[in-house]
Amino acid sequence: MDRKFPRLVIRRDKLRNNFTQVITRCRTQGISVAGVVKGVNGLPEIARLYKECGARQLATSRLEQIELWRSAGISGPFLLIRVPAMSELEDLPRLADYSLQSDVSTLDALEAVCARQGLTHKVILMVDLGDLREGFWDKDEMVQACCHVERELPHLELAGVGVNLGCYGSIVPTPENLGRLVDIARTVERRIGRKLEIVSGGATSSFPLVHRGTMPEGINHLRIGETALLAKDLQEDWGISDMDYLQRGTMYLEGELIELRKKPTYPVGETMIDAFGRHPTYEDRGVRLRGLVAFGRADVGDLESLLCREEGMTIIGGSSDHCIVDAEDCPRALQVGDTVAFDLCYSHMLYATGRSDMAISIVDTE
Ligand SMILES: *Cc1c(COP(=O)(O)O)cnc(C)c1O
Secondary structure (H helix, E strand, O other), rough: OOOOEEEEEEHHHHHHHHHHHHHHHHHHHEEEEEOOOHHHHOOOHHHHHHHHOOOOOOEEEEEEHHHHHHHHOOOOOOEEEEEOOOOHHHOHHHOOOOEEEHHHHHHHHEEEEHHOOOOOOEEEEEEEOOOHHHHHOOOOOHHHHHHHHHOOOOEEEEEEEEEEEOOOOOOOHHHHHHHHHHHHHHHHHHOOOOOOEEEOOHHHEEEHHHHOOOOOOOOOOOEEHHHHOOOHHHHHOOOOOOOOOOOOOOOEEEEEEEEEEEEEOOOOOOOOOOOOOOOOOOHHHHHHHEEOOOOOOOOOOOOOEEOOOOOOOEEEEEEEOOOEEEEEOOOOOOOOEEEEEEEEEHHHHHHHHHOOOOEEEOOOOO
16 A cells, blocks of 8 residues: 655755755865765665765665665765674675774774675774764774774775764864864874875764864865755754755655544543653643644654644644644644645654655655
8 A cells, every 4th residue: 555644745956955055065175075864764866866966975874774775776985874883794895885983893803804705895983072972082092093904904994084073962063173183183194104085074063164164174074964954953953044055844744634623622531641651731721623633653753843834733742643733723724634744853854764654755846
């Protein structure tokens, strides 16, 4: 059976604009872009589009998505951006051209796999500059690991060094902390006697430095997902106002109304816990028109943070397969069978594109 709704509508024209804008703005500052598409579960059409717009590599956190790109005939190079697990090493060199790395025992094991398979693989070693997710903490240990790859692991090529910020520790990328990455790169280059191909200065959260022209000299690579795919976080959550060259509304979710009637706003009877074991609070706003939309947390995760495109509509809550909306103030005369649309946050995009039963339409104009 082919589901018609919920339907994720993806605007190819807006994505093309955002990919091109990010890539050309980085390029004028000597920075190449790895197009990160893990947020849409590596959708091949979107990966291909990012590459066509000039992404230097295509990047994701999951090897299965790279395998999908290979079978879809999408051209690489491909970069794995979650540090690989030992259990993934057997498949890593044949699927990915590059990977981020932060553990010497993993690098040693990867060397053995590559030697046995007769393949080579490029690695970017990660340093932790305070965000406390992946990366070497001790800078001397980091430099030593780089030298170890260069001199003692012949099937691995030391492509460069990188950092990730603003993910766990919410640390803001600055000219100072990214300058420390450049210092590390220069130290490694002195020790190995050659230039590194890649000095990778982070993700979307580092893009404001490109935007403002404050990126330190020497950073030549960024790994960009969110601000090209959704263009929401920097403009809305960081409040950067002069970034209109990146378009919002690159995708939205359409759901179908399956019930619409006047009901009380306060549950009737003795209250216990909801479907997810929580104790929600309810506000009594009297009798109002409420609608049920036929998707739920199973499709998008959190419902309350979805943004209604339908004028006057607000989200009340929901459960696994139902989204409950308040339609009392909607000027449109809605009825069962109508569809209503919602703008998404990153997590909604991630969950929606990850469901095998989601209808996905990639369109060029609205
Ligand atoms: C997810 C991720 C990115 C891309 O992050 P965005 O915020 O979507 O740009 C870059 N690098 C690493 C290591 C990541 O895990």
